Amino acid sequence: MSHIYSSLKAFAYGDRLAVIGQGRVPAPVHVRIKPTNVCNHACYFCAYRKPDLSLGSGMVERDRIPREKMREIVEDLIAMGIAAVTFSGGGEPLIYPFIGETVERLGAAGLRLGMLTNGSRLLGKTAQMIAPHMTWVRVSIDGWDGPSYARYRGVEMDAFATVIENLSAFVRLAPRCTVGASIIVDADNAPHLFDLARTLKDAGVAQVKVSPCILHDDGAANNAYHRPLAATVAAELASCRELEDGRFTIVDHYHDSDESYDKPYHRCAMTNLLTVIGADCRVYTCQDKAYTDSGCLGSVREIRFRDFWRSPELAQRLAALDPAAHCRHHCVADAKNRMLDDFLRLDPAHAPFV
Ligand code: SF4
Numbered sequence: 001m002s003h004i005y006s007s008l009k010a011f012a013y014g015d016r017l018a019v020i021g022q023g024r025v026p027a028p029v030h031v032r033i034k035p036t037n038v039c040n041h042a043c044y045f046c047a048y049r050k051p052d053l054s055l056g057s058g059m060v061e062r063d064r065i066p067r068e069k070m071r072e073i074v075e076d077l078i079a080m081g082i083a084a085v086t087f088s089g090g091g092e093p094l095i096y097p098f099i100g101e102t103v104e105r106l107g108a109a110g111l112r113l114g115m116l117t118n119g120s121r122l123l124g125k126t127a128q129m130i131a132p133h134m135t136w137v138r139v140s141i142d143g144w145d146g147p148s149y150a151r152y153r154g155v156e157m158d159a160f161a162t163v164i165e166n167l168s169a170f171v172r173l174a175p176r177c178t179v180g181a182s183i184i185v186d187a188d189n190a191p192h193l194f195d196l197a198r199t200l201k202d203a204g205v206a207q208v209k210v211s212p213c214i215l216h217d218d219g220a221a222n223n224a225y226h227r228p229l230a231a232t233v234a235a236e237l238a239s240c241r242e243l244e245d246g247r248f249t250i251v252d253h254y255h256d257s258d259e260s261y262d263k264p265y266h267r268c269a270m271t272n273l274l275t276v277i278g279a280d281c282r283v284y285t286c287q288d289k290a291y292t293d294s295g296c297l298g299s300v301r302e303i304r305f306r307d308f309w310r311s312p313e314l315a316q317r318l319a320a321l322d323p324a325a326h327c328r329h330h331c332v333a334d335a336k337n338r339m340l341d342d343f344l345r346l347d348p349a350h351a352p353f354v
Contacts, residue, residue: 004136004178004207005251007335010273011343013083020272021344025315027080030274032287033073033087035096036064037279041118042154043142045184045213048090048291059090059291063279067098069301073277074105076306084112084135090279090291094121100129107133116140116182118153119163122170131174138180138209139167144192144199152188164203171204180207185254186215190229193236194243201248209251210237217329219257226256258330263323269340270333271318275309283308285321288332 010017010029019026037048037059048056065073077085085106087093094117096102107113112135119139130137141163143149149160171179181200183193197208210233216222226233233254240250268285276284278291281301289295297317300308308314323337331337 007339010270010336010340013273016273017269017340017344020269023319025272025309025318027309028082028273028275030084030086031077031082032274032276033065033085034090034276034279034290035070035087035093035099035102037061037090038064038095039089039091039118040095040120040155041092043140043152045186045215047214056090056291058293059278060280061091063090064096065277065279065281069281070098070102071105073300073305074102076304077106077111078109080306080309082111084114086114086116088116088287092118092121094126100126103130103133114138119166120155120159122163122166127166127170127173131170131177134174134177136178136180137170137174138182139163139205140182140184141196141200142184142186142189144189144196148188148192164199167200167205168203178206179204180209180251181205182209182211184211184213185226185229185233186213187225187229190232190236193233194239197240197243197250201243206247207249207251208240209253210240211253212255212257214257214330219259219261219330222257223259258334261328261330263327263331263334263337265337265341266322266324267341267344268318268321268323268327268333268337269344270336271321274333277305286331286333288327288330294326 013029016026016029038061048059087099093099093115103113113133114136115134116138142152143160146157146160149155150157153159167179183189183196185193189196193210200208212222212226214222215225237250237252237254244250271285274286276287276290277300278284282299283297284290284295285297286295297314298308323331
């Protein structure tokens with residue numbers, strides 16, 4: 001049976017890896033776009049808004065990519081042969097007023113499209129415009145009923161029911177799209193994971209991904225927070241797995257945070273394959289460094305993305321990035337970078353000895 005999560009996806013792009021191996025910069029395979037930093041929810045754990053988390057420390061909440069710049073970026077991504085685009089926050093991508101036309105243009109050109117959303121605006125004309133083009137949509141959700149959802153997000157009591165209705169309708173509207181949900185586990189919702197997973201399954205969601213809430217930059221502090229929850233979460237996940245069948249799966253990403261951020265490699269291969277365009281029109285190395293000075297590769301406000309990506313300045317900036325020295329924090333791509341570094345350092349004369 002095929003699956004959709006793997007750390008090995010980069011190895012499907014041997015042509016790009018060969019270019020990196022030659023010390024050059026290929027076109028990325030995948031671009032994450034943060035169209036806007038505006039959000040209609042106020043989640044207490046939002047990594048972009050928690051002042052004690054370094055992620056998003058330089059984010060300006062009113063920023064959004066101007067319409068003409070977005071059109072230009074879309075043209076460039078198509079011309080460059082980018083394979084996939086994910087829309088995410090910063091803010092809520094479905095609040096971006098030009099999201100429908102952006103998705104339609106990219107989808108008509110054959111790019112694979114994904115979106116991380118809170119689901120509150122996954123309805124009406126926008127839902128109809130994006131539905132035929134999305135490979136996946138994942139809705140973040142944490143409360144298990146109206147009152148709990150309202151507490152988590154600072155929204156009205158009926159917001160939970162609206163999101164569940166939106167999900168249910170979108171599943172019918174987009175039968176080829178993998179509609180999933182992401183539950184961020186904390187002390188409040190840990191005893192309610194089964195209830196929430198069952199509600200999501202009843203709404204037609206195909207996958208529920210379960211991950212720990214990150215409340216601290218420090219991995220040891222996160223682990224100390226989650227340790228008392230571990231038995232409850234394990235029992236709830238065991239019940240959740242009983243919901244699994246041919247059309248519904250649980251993806252268990254609830255695990256300890258790394259307590260050491262040592263990285264034994266000196267190049268970030270993943271930054272060549274996946275890059276991030278922020279709502280401030282700056283390009284960042286990755287999700288973990290979005291809206292930080294140390295992750296900023298430059299701005300595309302005054303130049304086209306394709307010209308920026310081909311520029312000697314970008315090549316120099318990527319070559320100067322040493323994860324062992326500059327990324328002493330959580331890295332979403334660490335496992336992938338370890339494998340890619342091992343692969344890219346392989347002596348070609350010895351590769352045939354599989
Ligand atoms: S945090 Fe990870 S993905 Fe981001 S630049 Fe550093 S090594 Fe690369």
